[in-house]
Amino acid sequence: MAGSALRRLMAEYKQLTLNPPEGIIAGPINEENFFEWEALITGPEGTCFEGGVFPAKLIFPPDYPLSPPKMQFTCEMFHPNIYADGRVCISILHAPGDDPMGYESSAERWSPVQSVEKILLSVISMLAEPNDESGANVDAAKMWREDRIAFNRIAERIVRSTLGLPPP
Amino acid sequence: MSKKQLSAVFVKMGDKVPTTKYDPNVNQDELIMKQQRLIEKEIMDSIPLVGDKEDFSSLEGEYDGDDIYKQKVKNLAKNYKYIRRTRPDGNCFFRAFSYAYLEKLIDDREEFNRFRELAAKSKENLVALGFPQFTVEDFHDTFMEVIDQVGKHHSVLSPGAPAGEDLHKVFNDQGNSDYVVVYLRLITSGQLQRDSSFYQHFIEGARSVEDFCHQEVEPMYKESDHIHIIALSTALGVGVRVRYMDRGDSAEVIAHDFPEGSLPQVHLLYRPGHYDILYPH
Numbered sequence: 052m053a054g055s056a057l058r059r060l061m062a063e064y065k066q067l068t069l070n071p072p073e074g075i076i077a078g079p080i081n082e083e084n085f086f087e088w089e090a091l092i093t094g095p096e097g098t099c100f101e102g103g104v105f106p107a108k109l110i111f112p113p114d115y116p117l118s119p120p121k122m123q124f125t126c127e128m129f130h131p132n133i134y135a136d137g138r139v140c141i142s143i144l145h146a147p148g149d150d151p152m153g154y155e156s157s158a159e160r161w162s163p164v165q166s167v168e169k170i171l172l173s174v175i176s177m178l179a180e181p182n183d184e185s186g187a188n189v190d191a192a193k194m195w196r197e198d199r200i201a202f203n204r205i206a207e208r209i210v211r212s213t214l215g216l217p218p219p
Numbered sequence: 220m221s222k223k224q225l226s227a228v229f230v231k232m233g234d235k236v237p238t239t240k241y242d243p244n245v246n247q248d249e250l251i252m253k254q255q256r257l258i259e260k261e262i263m264d265s266i267p268l269v270g271d272k273e274d275f276s277s278l279e280g281e282y283d284g285d286d287i288y289k290q291k292v293k294n295l296a297k298n299y300k301y302i303r304r305t306r307p308d309g310n311c312f313f314r315a316f317s318y319a320y321l322e323k324l325i326d327d328r329e330e331f332n333r334f335r336e337l338a339a340k341s342k343e344n345l346v347a348l349g350f351p352q353f354t355v356e357d358f359h360d361t362f363m364e365v366i367d368q369v370g371k372h373h374s375v376l377s378p379g380a381p382a383g384e385d386l387h388k389v390f391n392d393q394g395n396s397d398y399v400v401v402y403l404r405l406i407t408s409g410q411l412q413r414d415s416s417f418y419q420h421f422i423e424g425a426r427s428v429e430d431f432c433h434q435e436v437e438p439m440y441k442e443s444d445h446i447h448i449i450a451l452s453t454a455l456g457v458g459v460r461v462r463y464m465d466r467g468d469s470a471e472v473i474a475h476d477f478p479e480g481s482l483p484q485v486h487l488l489y490r491p492g493h494y495d496i497l498y499p500h
Contacts, residue, residue, distance in 0.1 A: 162433065
């Protein structure tokens with residue numbers, strides 16, 4: 052089981068290295084262990100996260116790609132769909148029926164034909180367009196809805212800190 | 220058996236289910252999912268993906284004191300000699316179907332050649348439908364390897380080569396076995412989408428065929444219904460006879476052939492939520 056997972060992860064790594072999608076770098080932290088990856092995600096242009104480079108960790112189960120990986124940002128994040136501890140909460144990281152947040156039934160779900168690349172692209176769209184219905188971070192969801200200026204200010208501070216810059 | 224039914228069974232047995240007091244700070248959904256995993260693990264540890272051939276009469280013992288079922292088993296025994304059980308993990312239809320069919324191909328070279336050609340072409344058809352080439356290829360490669368392992372026995376000189384044993388080994392290797400299931404799910408999804416105007420009528424509610432495929436066909440562990448069986452048997456041109464054994468009054472066990480009017484090459488026994496393989500006399 053882990054054999055097919057390893058083969059698949061190696062192939063995905065190769066693919067991501069040869070044809071990296073814009074704004075994404077991802078690969079195993081240590082080539083001895085293909086089941087733990089690090090990803091760097093660039094904040095999408097024209098959003099409050101523009102310019103930031105956000106590190107995250109991906110942990111793959113032994114039966115990947117039958118089951119999805121888990122993903123967690125390792126930097127500070129403030130976003131309606133990211134838990135305070137950095138765990139990412141989007142539908143593509145869950146198989147249908149596997150539903151901690153009660154996602155819309157039409158939302159994109161995990162299936163074995165999805166890939167790391169698809170996940171990371173979904174995360175970029177999530178950064179650009181938070182879903183304030185699924186509140187992994189209720190405070191962030193509320194602020195996103197009610198006080199966008201304050202939300203943007205926090206985002207800017209986080210963006211600067213990912214670049215090693217002091218708060219504005 | 221569906222996961223829901225299983226949870227019910229296990230809860231009733233009061234077995235291995237941790238009793239926890241309600242704690243509002245704990246995400247209840249996550250707890251339920253954790254319990255689900257536990258149940259799945261129990262099944263994994265106790266039931267092989269595909270079991271050995273058993274005498275059909277072994278089924279009778281399961282229904283001591285249940286006259287309706289006992290009578291049905293007796294009636295079925297007139298038609299079937301053996302049964303082979305599969306693990307109830309939501310993939311049982313796909314696993315039972317592919318095992319039974321490939322086992323048949325061991326002795327049918329002509330049918331094997333037809334099927335191999337169709338299987339080889341199937342990847343391009345999926346990619347043409349918009350499935351991502353990169354990930355489809357992963358499953359297709361394994362699928363073809365498993366098929367070719369069956370074909371290998373056609374060219375082997377010693378006719379006594381235990382092809383069946385090889386197949387059994389492949390299907391009880393979780394990696395290979397699950398990849399075959401995934402690929403059949405993709406073929407099923409492809410067929411549904413290709414002929415969506417027909418299959419739309421079978422889908423309840425406002426779901427589109429595409430959504431149905433993403434939610435009920437492509438993901439692993441999702442159980443199969445008539446619509447899956449019709450689509451897969453049509454896509455592969457392989458007739459399936461399913462014997463439906465439920466609590467209905469009739470002592471006969473109803474047979475359904477998919478696609479309708481086809482000559483059955485594979486026989487399956489359906490009991491609510493689960494499929495096993497049948498071998499006719």
